[in-house]
Amino acid sequence: MAQSFCNVVLDTLPATGARLEVLFRQAGDGFLQVEYGREQRANLQDSFRTQVINDIILSKNLLGLIETVPGIRTNLFHFDPEELSMLNLIDLIKEAEESVKSIDDIVVESRLIHLPIAFEDGETKKAVEKYLKEVRPEAPNVINGYNLEYIAMCNGVTVDQVKNMLLGTDWYNSGGGFWPGGAFFWPMDPRCAIVVPKYNPPRTWTPEGAVGIGGPCVFTYTTPTGGGYQLFGRTIPTFQFSQKHPLFKSSPFLYKSADRIRFHEVTEAEILHIYEHVHDKTDYQYQIEEGRILVKDYLKFYNSEEVQRGALEFQAKQREGTRRAPRI
CATH class of the missing domain: 3.30.1360.40 (Gyrase A; domain 2)
Structure with a gap:
């Protein structure tokens, strides 16, 4: 029946x-x-x-x-x-x-959060090394001890081009989820729309502040946890359970829905220095600008001939990269 x-x-x-x-x-x-x-x-x-x-x-x-x-x-x-x-x-x-x-008619209230990032930092490399040792020694997404080359391969571009894309667009938060304080970030410039498969199986450990990409979404890990996104670097704290730092007094979470983040590259030493001044000395000043997204203006940019041509060219490279990249 x-x-x-x-x-x-x-x-x-x-x-x-x-x-x-x-x-x-x-x-x-x-x-x-x-x-x-x-x-x-x-x-x-x-x-x-x-x-x-x-x-x-x-x-x-x-x-x-x-x-x-x-x-x-x-x-x-x-x-x-x-x-x-x-x-x-x-x-x-x-x-x-x-x-x-x-x-x-739509106007979206949207803060712009400037986040420093260190590419290929030591802590995320430890997470990849642990994965190779304890979970999948021959993982095809790990090339030369890390994930950036695999990300580049899947998208038909170079590692430097991947970094430029990550730095070259604002990433829009469609909403929180997956993990306390987490957020799903999408590229606002379609010419930077990197796509990559997730780990299979996932990692057992990822450090706080790790930044990775799974499918089309960038994610910043708020606490040490497992995880399956391909790692490319580390940023500063975006969650503080103790709420000692002034920014986290009203909420332990940094992100709000419709926030945008914009990465800028720094050294790993600078990232470690900021961790100390967020969690211990609590005197680090986060760079956050109040702002709005005028959807009419954004769509004019998005639908412009230059942007659409560049997006189509990149998608062609992605298709070829996906064809060539090893399956996870």
Whole structure:
């Protein structure tokens, strides 16, 4: 006898010229997932819209709304159903959606966080060495003791070109996840859209501050943990459980949804010096600028002939690189 399943799509909003179809999915008792479109895609336009709608809902200070978890094309609303009904929440989100008539109207509040990074640092190299020794001695993603050459190979470019791409674009946070304080960062310039497979199997240890890439997303590791992203360097603390440093007094997490990070290269000695002045002396000054993303201006840049031509040229190199690179 065929098993029947409850339809978890509670309601929808039809697609318009400004957005994809909006699906309202039951995600458990006290959880509602809002999703853009029925097909998987990673497009920053969806995240920009998600963030603006999220801000509208949060500004209402709804009794019973516990938290929201925005992502690249979804938002998870956690609420107390005894104080806020699912149907009322859906109606409020629909109202917010209808208030945003055009993608050109969207302005996203977005801080710019400047992060120093040391490429091929000693701590992340120890993590790779430990992986070779204890997990997979012949891992094809480890070349000359590290992951950068494999990243370059998969993308059909050189190691220096990979570094230039990592430094050459702002990385946009579509939302937190995976690990406390973590964030998923996407390149705002499609000419820097590196893609690489993850470790198989994952590492058992990764140092605090390690920076890596898995699929199309950059991730900065907030604490020592396992992990599967290909490593390329180390940055400064983005999480502090003790909350001793002034920046972390209100929250142990550095990142907020819609933040952008911009890397600049420094020596490993500078990174270690900053760790001391964040966790011990607590007098390091983080470089954070308040700002906004004017979506109309961003799309003008993104869709420009120069950017699109460069992105297509890079994608051709990626296809060839992927063909040549060993499978993990």
